[in-house]
Amino acid sequence: MAGIESPHLLAGTGAPRGVTVLGSTGSIGCSTVDLLERNRGAFRVEALTGNRNVELLAKQAIDLGAKLAVVADEGLYGQLKDLLAGTSVEAAAGDQAVIDAAARPGGDIVVASIVGTAGLRPTLAAVRRGALVALANKETLVSAGAVMTREVEQGRATLIPVDSEHSAIFQVFEFDRADAVSKVTLTASGGPFREKSLDEMAAMTPAQAVAHPNWSMGAKISVDSATMMNKGLELIEAFHLFPVDEPDIEILVHPQSVIHSMVSYVDGSVLAQLGSPDMRTPIAYALAWPKRMPAPSQPLSLADIGTLTFEAPDTVRFPALRLARESLIAGGGAPTVLNAANEVCVAAFLEGRIGFLDIARTVERVLEDGPVGALGSLDDVFAIDADARVRAELLIARS
Ligand code: NDP
Numbered sequence: 001m002a003g004i005e006s007p008h009l010l011a012g013t014g015a016p017r018g019v020t021v022l023g024s025t026g027s028i029g030c031s032t033v034d035l036l037e038r039n040r041g042a043f044r045v046e047a048l049t050g051n052r053n054v055e056l057l058a059k060q061a062i063d064l065g066a067k068l069a070v071v072a073d074e075g076l077y078g079q080l081k082d083l084l085a086g087t088s089v090e091a092a093a094g095d096q097a098v099i100d101a102a103a104r105p106g107g108d109i110v111v112a113s114i115v116g117t118a119g120l121r122p123t124l125a126a127v128r129r130g131a132l133v134a135l136a137n138k139e140t141l142v143s144a145g146a147v148m149t150r151e152v153e154q155g156r157a158t159l160i161p162v163d164s165e166h167s168a169i170f171q172v173f174e175f176d177r178a179d180a181v182s183k184v185t186l187t188a189s190g191g192p193f194r195e196k197s198l199d200e201m202a203a204m205t206p207a208q209a210v211a212h213p214n215w216s217m218g219a220k221i222s223v224d225s226a227t228m229m230n231k232g233l234e235l236i237e238a239f240h241l242f243p244v245d246e247p248d249i250e251i252l253v254h255p256q257s258v259i260h261s262m263v264s265y266v267d268g269s270v271l272a273q274l275g276s277p278d279m280r281t282p283i284a285y286a287l288a289w290p291k292r293m294p295a296p297s298q299p300l301s302l303a304d305i306g307t308l309t310f311e312a313p314d315t316v317r318f319p320a321l322r323l324a325r326e327s328l329i330a331g332g333g334a335p336t337v338l339n340a341a342n343e344v345c346v347a348a349f350l351e352g353r354i355g356f357l358d359i360a361r362t363v364e365r366v367l368e369d370g371p372v373g374a375l376g377s378l379d380d381v382f383a384i385d386a387d388a389r390v391r392a393e394l395l396i397a398r399s
């Protein structure tokens with residue numbers, strides 16, 4: 001049994017909450033900025049960070065009156081400074097500056113929406129000072145697993161999931177009666193290739209893979225949705241977020257993306273959270289928690305939708321689902337390897353260096369090839385992650 005037993009409650013003072021957005025220029029970041037713009041009185045913006053999109057970063061920071069804007073790419077510091085000249089927004093650059101931004105005490109809430117393992121150190125900086133972390137960056141929990149949840153407990157931080165499935169579970173999970181939970185069901189849209197054969201998938205291009213039917217997202221998670229590795233990562237994420245055992249986490253394909261996930265109880269009750277597929281709902285939930293705030297998502301009209309359908313996932317066409325579950329069962333550094341190899345393979349696919357089916361194939365080979373150590377410390381995480389990346393790159397280079 002893993003997961004955080006119960007969230008700590010923040011003392012609500014009624015004063016505007018300070019918010020730092022890590023990865024404000026991305027898909028989740030922009031949705032967060034949209035909510036902050038619509039609810040200006042409720043929040044003050046401490047810091048925003050981006051990687052390369054310096055124009056958007058500067059625009060967001062000026063518009064929201066942020067104290068600090070940080071660009072991770074140090075080469076863009078001069079440009080950021082110029083864009084912020086004459087404003088009260090401070091500029092900084094570099095990976096350490098992103099970590100420092102997360103560590104600033106003015107960010108009561110830190111929205112962790114950097115993509116990939118790059119988000120690990122900044123998220124940890126927020127966790128260690130006991131911030132409320134609105135966690136979108138699932139790779140962090142997959143890669144660092146129990147190390148991360150231990151840091152959350154030690155830092156007395158609060159982790160509120162932003163991933164829509166985990167937000168749904170969080171909203172209907174009775175933490176004080178966790179022993180009455182019999183099952184958690186993660187719903188999956190099935191992605192753009194849900195009905196494609198393996199032969200058809202073999203020929204799919206990056207443009208086809210990122211064209212998700214229901215959600216508008218960044219490139220990496222869109223490819224993860226197409227391989228269904230996204231749901232595999234979410235399985236591991238759920239294991240760490242909630243007090244449930246691996247066999248009690250089920251995946252169910254639900255193409256309409258209306259039911260965002262469900263929790264089954266021993267008495268036969270099943271509680272679900274529903275809504276239009278718009279990430280501003282789970283982000284708003286995390287920003288306002290333990291209260292609620294308005295979000296501009298399309299109101300859900302079940303009468304218009306008419307039919308909700310469900311199917312069992314196909315682990316033959318989508319082997320990433322199997323690999324993720326096997327990694328979770330294997331434990332130790334296996335999920336770290338899975339995540340690192342997947343990041344390398346998705347990047348290679350987006351660059352046209354490997355085919356779509358090579359993603360899961362290569363991840364499987366990296367998992368099979370290498371010894372996977374225990375995951376006792378953060379140093380273990382970084383060492384296992386780095387080793388898996390090298391092995392994945394070698395396999396790609398040889399293919
Ligand atoms: P995007 O690719 O749209 O955005 C990623 C953000 O991270 C950008 O702000 C980018 O900066 C920044 N970034 C990228 N690399 C680095 C780096 N090395 N150092 C610092 N910052 C970096 O991703 P999404 O918004 O789609 O996803 C973000 C996270 O949220 C992922 O972990 C994803 O799995 C998760 N998530 C996303 C959902 C969605 O609907 N999009 C749903 C559920 C979870 P820049 O753009 O300036 O280069």
Ligand code: MG
Pocket residue numbers: 163164165234
């Ligand atoms: Mg999700």
